[in-house]
Amino acid sequence: MQTKFISREQKRHDKKGERLSSQFYTVGKPAPRKDAIPKVTGQEKFTTDVVVPGMLYGRVLRSPYPHARVKRIDTSKAEAMGAVCITFEETPKIKYNERIVSIPSATFKDRTVLTGKPLHVGEPIAAVAAETEEKAEKALKLIEVEYEPLEAVFDPIVAMKPGKPNLHDHIIIEDKVVEIKNNIAAKLEIAEGDVEKGFQEADIVIEREAKLGRPYHAQLETKSAVCVPEPNGGVTIWTTTQTIHNCRILIGEIFGIPLNKVCVKKVALGGSFGSSIQMNTILPICVALALKAKKPVKLVSTREEDMYDHCRYSMIIKYKLGAKKDGRLVAGQMDVVVDIGAHNIQAYPLIGCMAGWLVDLYKIPHIKYSAKAVYTNKAPACAMQGFGNPQVNFIAQTMMNEIAEKLGLDPIEVELKNYVGLGDVFWGQGPTVRSVIRSCGVEELIKKGSEMIGWRNRGRPEEKKGDIVRGIGMARGFHTSGAGGPLPGEAVDFSGAMIKINEDGTVDVIASLQDMGGGALEAGLRIVAETLGVPLDCVELAPTDTCTSVYDVCLHATRGVYVGGGTLKKVAEQVRQKLLEYASRILGTYPQYLKIRPDEKRKQGIIYAEGISGKEITIREVAATARNKNWGTIAAVDSLRQAQCPPAYTVYFLEVEVNKRTGEVRPVRAVVGADCGTVIDPIYAVAQIHGSFYRGLSYALYEDTRYNRKTGELTNKGFLSGYNILKAPDMPNPDDVQVFFASTYEETGPFGAKGIGEAAINPVPAVVANAIYNAIGVWIRQTPITPERVLKALKEKGGE
Amino acid sequence: MEERKIRLKVNGKDCELSVKPNELLLNVLRNKLGLTGTKYGCGTGDCGACTVLINNEPRLSCLTLAVTVDGAEITTVEGLATNGKLHPIQEAFVKHGAIQCGFCIPGIVIMAKGLLDINPNPTVEEIKEALKGHLCRCTGYINIIKAIKAAALEMSKG
Numbered sequence: 001m002q003t004k005f006i007s008r009e010q011k012r013h014d015k016k017g018e019r020l021s022s023q024f025y026t027v028g029k030p031a032p033r034k035d036a037i038p039k040v041t042g043q044e045k046f047t048t049d050v051v052v053p054g055m056l057y058g059r060v061l062r063s064p065y066p067h068a069r070v071k072r073i074d075t076s077k078a079e080a081m082g083a084v085c086i087t088f089e090e091t092p093k094i095k096y097n098e099r100i101v102s103i104p105s106a107t108f109k110d111r112t113v114l115t116g117k118p119l120h121v122g123e124p125i126a127a128v129a130a131e132t133e134e135k136a137e138k139a140l141k142l143i144e145v146e147y148e149p150l151e152a153v154f155d156p157i158v159a160m161k162p163g164k165p166n167l168h169d170h171i172i173i174e175d176k177v178v179e180i181k182n183n184i185a186a187k188l189e190i191a192e193g194d195v196e197k198g199f200q201e202a203d204i205v206i207e208r209e210a211k212l213g214r215p216y217h218a219q220l221e222t223k224s225a226v227c228v229p230e231p232n233g234g235v236t237i238w239t240t241t242q243t244i245h246n247c248r249i250l251i252g253e254i255f256g257i258p259l260n261k262v263c264v265k266k267v268a269l270g271g272s273f274g275s276s277i278q279m280n281t282i283l284p285i286c287v288a289l290a291l292k293a294k295k296p297v298k299l300v301s302t303r304e305e306d307m308y309d310h311c312r313y314s315m316i317i318k319y320k321l322g323a324k325k326d327g328r329l330v331a332g333q334m335d336v337v338v339d340i341g342a343h344n345i346q347a348y349p350l351i352g353c354m355a356g357w358l359v360d361l362y363k364i365p366h367i368k369y370s371a372k373a374v375y376t377n378k379a380p381a382c383a384m385q386g387f388g389n390p391q392v393n394f395i396a397q398t399m400m401n402e403i404a405e406k407l408g409l410d411p412i413e414v415e416l417k418n419y420v421g422l423g424d425v426f427w428g429q430g431p432t433v434r435s436v437i438r439s440c441g442v443e444e445l446i447k448k449g450s451e452m453i454g455w456r457n458r459g460r461p462e463e464k465k466g467d468i469v470r471g472i473g474m475a476r477g478f479h480t481s482g483a484g485g486p487l488p489g490e491a492v493d494f495s496g497a498m499i500k501i502n503e504d505g506t507v508d509v510i511a512s513l514q515d516m517g518g519g520a521l522e523a524g525l526r527i528v529a530e531t532l533g534v535p536l537d538c539v540e541l542a543p544t545d546t547c548t549s550v551y552d553v554c555l556h557a558t559r560g561v562y563v564g565g566g567t568l569k570k571v572a573e574q575v576r577q578k579l580l581e582y583a584s585r586i587l588g589t590y591p592q593y594l595k596i597r598p599d600e601k602r603k604q605g606i607i608y609a610e611g612i613s614g615k616e617i618t619i620r621e622v623a624a625t626a627r628n629k630n631w632g633t634i635a636a637v638d639s640l641r642q643a644q645c646p647p648a649y650t651v652y653f654l655e656v657e658v659n660k661r662t663g664e665v666r667p668v669r670a671v672v673g674a675d676c677g678t679v680i681d682p683i684y685a686v687a688q689i690h691g692s693f694y695r696g697l698s699y700a701l702y703e704d705t706r707y708n709r710k711t712g713e714l715t716n717k718g719f720l721s722g723y724n725i726l727k728a729p730d731m732p733n734p735d736d737v738q739v740f741f742a743s744t745y746e747e748t749g750p751f752g753a754k755g756i757g758e759a760a761i762n763p764v765p766a767v768v769a770n771a772i773y774n775a776i777g778v779w780i781r782q783t784p785i786t787p788e789r790v791l792k793a794l795k796e797k798g799g800e
Numbered sequence: 801m802e803e804r805k806i807r808l809k810v811n812g813k814d815c816e817l818s819v820k821p822n823e824l825l826l827n828v829l830r831n832k833l834g835l836t837g838t839k840y841g842c843g844t845g846d847c848g849a850c851t852v853l854i855n856n857e858p859r860l861s862c863l864t865l866a867v868t869v870d871g872a873e874i875t876t877v878e879g880l881a882t883n884g885k886l887h888p889i890q891e892a893f894v895k896h897g898a899i900q901c902g903f904c905i906p907g908i909v910i911m912a913k914g915l916l917d918i919n920p921n922p923t924v925e926e927i928k929e930a931l932k933g934h935l936c937r938c939t940g941y942i943n944i945i946k947a948i949k950a951a952a953l954e955m956s957k958g
């Protein structure tokens with residue numbers, strides 16, 4: 001199914017990359033990030049730090065039942081004590097989907113601001129606002145609710161059976177009512193080639209099942225919002241979000257407010273990892289409270305509330321894989337059941353993306369994929385770093401290792417025979433977003449990484465004696481850079497920005513793209529500085545809101561640098577042209593002969609005509625002249641749709657120590673190779689990998705949200721205390737985590753760059769399982785890989 | 801509930817406050833003194849985002865009633881830089897890329913100050929152990945450990 005579209009061009013790109021990188025002023029050079037000082041001194045303002053004079057504090061009344069109908073609700077006592085109350089009876093009934101990254105026909109709307117039919121413990125029923133948090137809490141307790149508990153389902157397989165309660169009778173897609181049967185929220189089937197024929201041709205066929213857990217994002221800042229009702233009938237909002245513009249569109253739609261009266265301000269985000277790809281549930285509640293109170297309202301989720309609000313998609317994946325004796329894959333059949341929880345935030349894009357992650361990993365001539373996303377009475381699952389990719393990677397990469405073992409081949413050899421790379425078609429965001437791969441560092445990463453870890457000396461599991469044994473595993477992954485492509489596709493993907501030169505030669509960057517902390521915008525500033533030829537010191541991110549910025553869809557899909565940075569480069573190039581034109585008027589030369597270089601000492605960009613002495617002027621002088629002579633502001637505003645979605649690649653080599661008596665697994669050493677094209681920010685590209693490695697280890701070994709099947713509550717009741725998570729002492733030492741980069745150049749990206757973030761987590765669960773196999777000779781395909789599961793697997797192996 | 805008067809020395813400044821007996825130090829710092837650098841992360845002492853120094857010891861302000869620290873000296877993240885100059889720990893966090901979203905950083909920087917005050921040259925293992933009570937979801941702790949090591953070295957030079 002994969003066809004080579006380009007070949008032998010990689011060398012040219014590499015050469016181009018090398019030539020350019022030596023000329024970079026700012027790109028690729030280490031420099032502290034701009035927001036580091038406010039963050040390290042406690043001055044950075046997050047939503048939770050926003051204070052507005054006269055504001056009330058909101059609290060939310062949440063369902064204690066996993067499935068119920070509210071028969072009666074009475075807020076009179078709470079109102080009598082002076083609290084402002086809202087219930088599901090009076091808030092807008094319009095059904096919405098909080099994530100509008102997909103186009104309307106791919107956006108499934110199944111929820112309202114508040115509900116009288118809660119579908120999970122913690123679902124909001126009513127809310128109050130009062131002058132103090134204490135008073136709001138008291139008021140909350142005075143609301144009387146009579147529930148009719150309904151039968152709940154927690155297992156997606158059970159939920160699909162006839163006779164089980166339907167969580168949603170119908171949902172809305174565009175303006176059409178769509179019936180939901182057997183709790184199946186979305187399904188997808190894709191086939192290419194003839195999978196039966198493929199399996200017949202195979203020399204070896206294995207069939208396995210993986211179960212992947214349901215981690216909670218555990219971002220440090222709980223979901224929060226502040227809303228100020230404005231005299232013009234509009235609202236001003238600060239909120240935890242990956243997309244200020246989509247929050248604005250949704251609030252406008254739900255409350256019927258014209259968008260030019262909905263101002264969502266960009267504010268620092270205390271981590272997210274996907275959990276704010278959607279408008280958070282508390283935001284429309286906060287808006288409804290503020291509109292009723294006619295006063296500003298602040299609503300901050302407690303940690304317990306937050307843990308009932310979002311998590312990663314858990315799933316069961318069955319995979320049948322057939323290969324020839326030489327390790328070449330011939331057929332694959334994957335069947336997926338996803339447990340999406342109570343609401344369909346993005347199950348349809350998820351199962352589409354997963355089909356993509358499957359075909360993007362290996363070239364398999366005959367392939368069949370089917371997926372069902374199923375409602376259950378649990379917290380709604382949403383995007384979390386990797387978006388289905390770590391899950392597919394986990395089963396596929398562990399099975400490839402198993403096939404290699406069974407065939408007596410080196411897993412590396414099998415990888416190199418089958419991987420999707422240069423010239424192949426890549427599905428960046430499911431079947432509708434595809435482009436051709438133009439840069440690929442997989443071979444380089446595998447070869448170098450395997451030498452660094454000592455791959456050939458890793459030994460075989462049966463040779464390892466004693467209770468505490470070590471093993472080395474390898475896994476390879478990738479992720480898209482954005483959701484762009486030559487055709488429109490089902491995902492909206494473009495960004496926009498405004499850049500202007502101030503009268504002193506400094507630069508304002510107005511970009512609605514959010515930064516989750518990974519440094520996407522810090523990289524963006526380097527790209528602007530490089531394009532304009534000014535020192536990084538001259539470039540600052542301006543305070544931004546939806547009224548004064550142009551649209552960006554959302555920070556997701558590892559698109560920050562590639563799409564956001566690409567947009568900033570495009571706009572900065574337009575500013576540069578204007579600068580050169582104005583400078584040429586002053587210098588009496590032609591703009592095409594002018595160049596710009598940063599002068600760090602003078603803190604200015606210097607425009608000069610190469611080789612002609614005296615023909616030189618600072619950007620400050622140009623900008624000041626433009627003002628004094630009434631030429632206008634040197635500025636540009638534009639949008640960019642990237643017509644590609646290049647994959648960033650990562651290869652992990654991990655050494656673990658397994659205690660066969662206790663079942664404990666300890667990661668001890670890692671070598672990580674990454675291909676993100678040109679490295680824009682060397683410190684934070686490495687830091688992204690560190691963080692992703694950590695979260696991947698925690699996903700693989702520790703994290704899961706479990707439910708009490710009787711009460712529908714989380715077994716930890718939403719407390720972080722009862723949630724297993726990897727802590728600092730369990731991480732390998734800093735010197736034992738080595739990161740290196742491929743020498744690739746992505747010709748379609750800004751200065752040759754593509755993304756990195758999600759690529760860096762995707763192979764981590766698989767590499768853990770592969771390393772465990774190398775240590776103790778058993779495959780564990782259920783996350784988290786707890787000591788109990790290790791011991792159980794060892795026991796089963798012993799019983800064979 | 802009746803409010804009580806307490807005296808605190810916060811970041812070197814004396815202040816007298818009226819607080820309720822059930823009021824948490826975290827909320828007093830954030831809401832009454834406007835020191836929002838100290839963060840709420842969990843309210844159960846699991847994440848360490850609310851860490852402040854109470855009489856030079858790192859403590860969790862989300863589990864501390866303000867009335868119980870009457871007369872104490874409190875240092876928050878806002879009190880580390882002196883005369884506009886970053887503390888060497890802060891410098892090291894900036895230089896070594898230890899800061900991503902930054903929400904956990906005030907608590908971790910304060911903990912590091914407490915650690916280096918009693919153990920000026922900690923091993924990697926000791927730093928990791930000290931970080932046990934802190935949740936950072938962005939960094940994998942690697943650059944944080946490097947930064948604390950580097951700060952210790954810098955501070956030992958006097």
